[in-house]
Amino acid sequence: MAQQDGNSETEFDLIARLFAPLSDSPHGLNLTDDVGLVPDTDGRSCITSDMIVAGVHFLADDPADQIAQKLVRVNISDLAAKGAQPVGCLLSAAFNQQRDISWLEAFANGLAEDMSAFGLVLIGGDTVRTPGPDTFSLTAIGRLGEGGMVTRAGAMAGDGLYVTGTIGDAGLGLRILRGELGAVALGTRTRLEGRYRLPQPRADFGRKLSGFASASLDVSDGLIADAGHLADASGLAARIDFDRVPLSSSATRVVKKDRSLHLSLLGAGDDYEILFAAPADAAEAIAEASGDTETPVTRIGDLAPGKAGEVSVVDGQGMALDVPKMGYRHF
Amino acid sequence: MAQQDGNSETEFDLIARLFAPLSDSPHGLNLTDDVGLVPDTDGRSCITSDMIVAGVHFLADDPADQIAQKLVRVNISDLAAKGAQPVGCLLSAAFNQQRDISWLEAFANGLAEDMSAFGLVLIGGDTVRTPGPDTFSLTAIGRLGEGGMVTRAGAMAGDGLYVTGTIGDAGLGLRILRGELGAVALGTRTRLEGRYRLPQPRADFGRKLSGFASASLDVSDGLIADAGHLADASGLAARIDFDRVPLSSSATRVVKKDRSLHLSLLGAGDDYEILFAAPADAAEAIAEASGDTETPVTRIGDLAPGKAGEVSVVDGQGMALDVPKMGYRHF
Numbered sequence: 001m002a003q004q005d006g007n008s009e010t011e012f013d014l015i016a017r018l019f020a021p022l023s024d025s026p027h028g029l030n031l032t033d034d035v036g037l038v039p040d041t042d043g044r045s046c047i048t049s050d051m052i053v054a055g056v057h058f059l060a061d062d063p064a065d066q067i068a069q070k071l072v073r074v075n076i077s078d079l080a081a082k083g084a085q086p087v088g089c090l091l092s093a094a095f096n097q098q099r100d101i102s103w104l105e106a107f108a109n110g111l112a113e114d115m116s117a118f119g120l121v122l123i124g125g126d127t128v129r130t131p132g133p134d135t136f137s138l139t140a141i142g143r144l145g146e147g148g149m150v151t152r153a154g155a156m157a158g159d160g161l162y163v164t165g166t167i168g169d170a171g172l173g174l175r176i177l178r179g180e181l182g183a184v185a186l187g188t189r190t191r192l193e194g195r196y197r198l199p200q201p202r203a204d205f206g207r208k209l210s211g212f213a214s215a216s217l218d219v220s221d222g223l224i225a226d227a228g229h230l231a232d233a234s235g236l237a238a239r240i241d242f243d244r245v246p247l248s249s250s251a252t253r254v255v256k257k258d259r260s261l262h263l264s265l266l267g268a269g270d271d272y273e274i275l276f277a278a279p280a281d282a283a284e285a286i287a288e289a290s291g292d293t294e295t296p297v298t299r300i301g302d303l304a305p306g307k308a309g310e311v312s313v314v315d316g317q318g319m320a321l322d323v324p325k326m327g328y329r330h331f
Numbered sequence: 332m333a334q335q336d337g338n339s340e341t342e343f344d345l346i347a348r349l350f351a352p353l354s355d356s357p358h359g360l361n362l363t364d365d366v367g368l369v370p371d372t373d374g375r376s377c378i379t380s381d382m383i384v385a386g387v388h389f390l391a392d393d394p395a396d397q398i399a400q401k402l403v404r405v406n407i408s409d410l411a412a413k414g415a416q417p418v419g420c421l422l423s424a425a426f427n428q429q430r431d432i433s434w435l436e437a438f439a440n441g442l443a444e445d446m447s448a449f450g451l452v453l454i455g456g457d458t459v460r461t462p463g464p465d466t467f468s469l470t471a472i473g474r475l476g477e478g479g480m481v482t483r484a485g486a487m488a489g490d491g492l493y494v495t496g497t498i499g500d501a502g503l504g505l506r507i508l509r510g511e512l513g514a515v516a517l518g519t520r521t522r523l524e525g526r527y528r529l530p531q532p533r534a535d536f537g538r539k540l541s542g543f544a545s546a547s548l549d550v551s552d553g554l555i556a557d558a559g560h561l562a563d564a565s566g567l568a569a570r571i572d573f574d575r576v577p578l579s580s581s582a583t584r585v586v587k588k589d590r591s592l593h594l595s596l597l598g599a600g601d602d603y604e605i606l607f608a609a610p611a612d613a614a615e616a617i618a619e620a621s622g623d624t625e626t627p628v629t630r631i632g633d634l635a636p637g638k639a640g641e642v643s644v645v646d647g648q649g650m651a652l653d654v655p656k657m658g659y660r661h662f
Binding site for chain 2: 029032033034035036037038040041042043045046047048049050051052053055056057078079081082084090091092093094123124125126127128129130131132133135137139141142149151152153217218233
């Protein structure tokens with residue numbers, strides 16, 4: 001962050017003023033150096049990066065603070081789904097050259113809010129200007145529990161497949177924002193758009209995962225795609241009971257008359273729930289973690305021998321369903 | 332890296348094929364997961380990120396492999412100047428949507444070459460497409476020696492100011508590439524352009540820094556700007572003897588008839604040499620490190636009480652010189 005490529009001294013000062021307070025720690029060194037220190041985690045650090053581009057992963061006229069928060073949260077979600085607790089992050093930000101001071105301030109405020117909420121400290125990064133769309137990359141460092149990292153690859157045949165929260169809200173929110181869904185009641189619209197704009201990563205539940213999950217990842221590409229990733233890495237096939245996939249009451253209202261729309265939610269991205277596999281004897285531990293963290297958890301299917309990575313969706317009678325693509329994969 | 336936003340399955344496969352081999356380690360997990368493991372460094376990890384944008388920090392038609400190598404090297408340079416040895420990195424890459432497979436392959440090849448040369452392993456990242464200029468952020472993790480991190484802030488009044496290698500080659504190379512310098516002999520042009528396109532970070536010398544340096548950073552913004560950063564963080568003023576600033580024979584040839592051009596080299600960026608402060612009794616250790624790593628080191632001035640961050644450049648008679656800006660600061 002200390003190196004402000006291509007910026008005038010004034011802008012250097014501005015950015016220092018905005019971001020240095022987020023880095024007030026022995027690790028961030030107030031961004032006064034080119035390099036920060038990784039918080040000590042007894043050799044159990046893990047790390048992830050996510051990159052988002054205006055017009056691709058968020059809408060250019062989304063509120064700046066929510067863009068920053070989404071950036072933090074997609075990374076928190078990755079860490080949570082691996083059983084890690086976030087400790088520090090680095091921000092690489094290419095701000096479009098038209099973004100003015102108030103926009104940068106709002107961005108920094110959103111960042112500050114979520115870093116505080118999720119217990120992160122800023123330990124470095126880089127800030128540049130771009131003639132193109134705003135492009136941000138956040139690198140987040142997590143501390144793993146004693147059980148180590150929950151990978152995608154540990155599921156066994158017979159394990160149940162579970163998901164936190166509800167599926168499809170973010171995808172519906174995006175379609176509403178794009179005007180693709182016709183009239184939707186105001187309260188419903190607000191809730192669904194909010195889930196698209198501002199994910200709620202399952203940080204608390206994630207910390208408990210290593211106690212019972214055999215494999216896990218967050219639902220970012222869509223339920224079916226991500227179930228496929230987990231199954232593929234574990235060398236198994238996945239079966240999802242369509243009727244068990246949990247929907248919010250808002251989503252239920254929107255899809256109730258449209259079976260095809262309902263089915264499409266399984267292909268929609270951006271939910272940032274946790275999808276995990278666990279053996280039968282883990283049921284009690286799952287219920288306890290769910291209760292302790294007030295996180296709804298639903299068993300939606302299971303893992304079985306079969307073609308690695310294949311995902312089938314079946315109805316209440318066990319008949320295979322054909323799930324249409326959402327149209328836009330991971331906007 | 333595992334999450335391939337907005338890409339078709341084919342492109343996902345392609346990128347997996349290109350980048351997964353760089354991640355063949357217990358830490359990178361072959362990029363099969365959303366999160367990688369930080370190599371154990373006995374609690375002495377440091378970390379840095381640098382971001383580069385086509386048309387801002389490199390030329391869009393620079394060779395793809397050299398762009399990747401420059402990205403790696405600017406980060407290696409940051410770590411080296413802090414006394415750290417690189418161990419792992421994460422790549423966030425937004426490739427312009429027009430870049431074809433052969434371009435991506437060349438980029439991956441350049442990355443592979445330098446990661447091997449500098450002993451880095453890829454432990455994660457993210458790959459997306461952008462309608463805008465290619466934008467890359469690399470996060471590099473380093474292992475600090477027992478002496479800990481050499482910051483910008485430790486210089487004391489009376490310390491000498493030293494620089495590795497030569498100053499100004501990259502700035503001249505960029506001006507030649509832009510056609511701003513008139514006729515330059517082919518061999519000279521090739522050498523200077525090469526220093527702009529492909530920095531040679533002082534990785535070996537950097538590892539020795541904590542043995543003698545009181546403060547250090549790499550020269551990326553320009554000698555005067557970076558001397559100012561070091562002096563400012565240390566609460567001192569810096570004085571640079573103009574006649575001692577080391578020039579390559581190529582640079583000497585180009586500037587010999589142009590005093591103003593010669594002076595401007597002190598404001599040119601992208602040299603990626605190490606600028607450091609050290610006390611008088613460190614001379615022997617510096618000479619030894621210089622010899623062991625075959626790295627030229629020159630004492631170019633000193634630190635003194637005064638206005639923090641002020642940099643004066645003086646000639647052989649001690650007269651202050653006025654150094655013009657290079658025109659383009661850190662293209």
